[in-house]
Amino acid sequence: xxxxxxxxxxxxxRNVGEIEDADGVGEVGNAKCGDIMKIYLKIRDNRIVDVxxxxxxxxxxxxxxxxxxxxxxxxxxxxxxxxxNKAVAEALDGLPPIKMHCSVLAEQAIKAAIEDYRRRQQExxxxx
Amino acid sequence: MQRRVYMDHAATTYTKQEVLDEMLxxxxxxxxxxxxxxxxxxxxxxxxxxxxxxxAAALNVSPEEIYFTSGGTxxxxxxxxxxxxxxxxxxxxxxxxxxxxxxxxxxxxxLEKMGFEVTxxxxxxxxxxxxxxxxxxxTDKTILISVMFANxxxxxxxxxxxxxxxxxxxxxYFHTDAVQAVGHIPVDVKDMNIDLLSLSxxxxxxxxxxxxxxxxxxxxxxxxxxxxxxxxxxxxxxENLPGIVGLGKAIELAVSNLEENSKRxxxxxxxxxxxxxxxxxxxxxxGHPTKRLPxxxxxxxxxxxxxxxxxxxxxxxxxxxxxxxxxxxSLDPSHVLLAIGLPHEIAHGSLRLTLGDDNTDEDIDYVLExxxxxxxxxxxxxxxxAQHKGGKHYV
Numbered sequence: 427x428x429x430x431x432x433x434x435x436x437x438x439x440r441n442v443g444e445i446e447d448a449d450g451v452g453e454v455g456n457a458k459c460g461d462i463m464k465i466y467l468k469i470r471d472n473r474i475v476d477v478x479x480x481x482x483x484x485x486x487x488x489x490x491x492x493x494x495x496x497x498x499x500x501x502x503x504x505x506x507x508x509x510x511n512k513a514v515a516e517a518l519d520g521l522p523p524i525k526m527h528c529s530v531l532a533e534q535a536i537k538a539a540i541e542d543y544r545r546r547q548q549e550x551x552x553x554x
Numbered sequence: 555m556q557r558r559v560y561m562d563h564a565a566t567t568y569t570k571q572e573v574l575d576e577m578l579x580x581x582x583x584x585x586x587x588x589x590x591x592x593x594x595x596x597x598x599x600x601x602x603x604x605x606x607x608x609x610a611a612a613l614n615v616s617p618e619e620i621y622f623t624s625g626g627t628x629x630x631x632x633x634x635x636x637x638x639x640x641x642x643x644x645x646x647x648x649x650x651x652x653x654x655x656x657x658x659x660x661x662x663x664x665l666e667k668m669g670f671e672v673t674x675x676x677x678x679x680x681x682x683x684x685x686x687x688x689x690x691x692x693t694d695k696t697i698l699i700s701v702m703f704a705n706x707x708x709x710x711x712x713x714x715x716x717x718x719x720x721x722x723x724x725x726x727y728f729h730t731d732a733v734q735a736v737g738h739i740p741v742d743v744k745d746m747n748i749d750l751l752s753l754s755x756x757x758x759x760x761x762x763x764x765x766x767x768x769x770x771x772x773x774x775x776x777x778x779x780x781x782x783x784x785x786x787x788x789x790x791x792x793e794n795l796p797g798i799v800g801l802g803k804a805i806e807l808a809v810s811n812l813e814e815n816s817k818r819x820x821x822x823x824x825x826x827x828x829x830x831x832x833x834x835x836x837x838x839x840x841g842h843p844t845k846r847l848p849x850x851x852x853x854x855x856x857x858x859x860x861x862x863x864x865x866x867x868x869x870x871x872x873x874x875x876x877x878x879x880x881x882x883x884s885l886d887p888s889h890v891l892l893a894i895g896l897p898h899e900i901a902h903g904s905l906r907l908t909l910g911d912d913n914t915d916e917d918i919d920y921v922l923e924x925x926x927x928x929x930x931x932x933x934x935x936x937x938x939x940a941q942h943k944g945g946k947h948y949v
Contacts, residue, residue, distance in 0.1 A: 460880060
């Protein structure tokens with residue numbers, strides 16, 4: 427039911443972990459539904475220089491997190507915001523229809539992390 | 555080559571060689587229609603009769619009380635709808651439980667739409683139904699009580715004899731979905747006051763696509779499948795001859811080796827359970843510690859999700875199942891795990907390992923060897939585990 431790419435990213439997920447001094451953190455989903463995705467960003471000069479994730483969820487959720495982090499690594503914030511769930515699913519050679527929401531979560535987690543980064547930047551400006 | 559370990563016997567079993575050997579001639583050599591008058595038909599009829607006798611003997615009932623079906627689901631549908639439609643003048647109330655198989659639950663929900671009233675009894679944290687609660691739920695409109703013999707997910711064995719006695723005293727029909735029980739634990743239909751019982755061959759090393767409904771003599775129920783005069787005018791359709799032959803052989807074998815098999819599986823099961831509980835933290839056993847099917851082990855691992863657990867085990871050659879939403883095809887985790895009081899997030903992390911004839915002590919060793927590492931890997935990826943450890947939060 428899963429493509430080889432999904433299985434590869436599930437068994438050998440890229441970018442698992444946390445970033446201690448992250449510039450932006452986004453968490454979406456909830457335990458009740460069986461999916462939580464948390465994404466950590468390190469940003470320098472408007473560019474994502476490092477990204478890590480932690481995910482509670484099914485194989486597709488873990489693979490989507492892994493692929494999504496790969497896709498935004500090294501990208502500018504604007505480029506990362508353009509990442510769609512469809513692009514994540516396509517990069518994984520497709521997801522079963524019932525699992526498409528996992529790619530949606532990945533997109534949302536990235537957006538949430540970037541939003542968190544921007545909020546922190548604004549706070550810094552206000553404080554300085 | 556990688557080790558392959560099948561621990562999903564509650565889903566289905568392989569067909570035993572002895573069973574297959576008895577079935578094979580009925581595809582090509584003895585292929586008559588059991589309803590035909592000629593010699594070809596009579597040979598086929600003889601085989602069906604023998605299978606019926608073997609099934610009846612296994613349950614301690616008469617052969618005329620056994621009706622072959624396409625499986626457990628049809629038997630459940632027939633028992634419940636058949637009794638409901640035939641007895642609707644007497645009443646419209648059915649009592650069942652919240653942990654039944656969907657073949658029973660969805661049938662009851664259909665009947666609710668048709669104007670019947672259904673009480674879904676709660677269960678305790680082990681998944682046990684209390685006979686007193688059955689008694690209290692009875693009204694003067696109750697026509698049927700349906701309680702499963704043993705639960706397919708968590709393996710809990712219900713107090714069937716006590717419930718049967720209550721039903722008998724009140725003159726209410728008692729049906730039990732015994733799909734997981736027959737061939738695995740003692741089932742004495744007479745002694746347990748059972749009026750209707752569903753069973754399925756592929757759960758006890760018979761073929762798929764065949765089952766039976768026991769109907770006690772005198773029970774009023776409508777046919778479910780209309781057509782020809784097969785099964786004494788109660789279940790139409792040309793008999794699944796090889797399947798029925800296979801069911802007969804499989805049930806005979808299962809019941810004759812029941813005690814020995816049950817002992818062996820119980821010992822392996824208990825070693826698996828204690829091994830898992832001792833080697834992994836934040837895990838719980840679902841179901842009753844002793845009133846459970848010999849081959850059933852069901853765990854919930856905190857902080858991880860069942861499907862990713864199944865995929866990881868599968869990569870190691872181990873076949874298991876889970877009650878997580880991702881494996882149920884819906885958004886909610888298993889209704890059974892919710893009914894025993896598990897919170898959603900714990901229910902999502904469930905793992906069912908069901909042992910069978912082909913499993914060995916080495917299989918248990920292998921599972922105990924690889925499972926802790928799999929759980930550890932998934933937990934290290936899980937934000938819930940990080941929270942639990944009280945690690946730093948960077949939000």
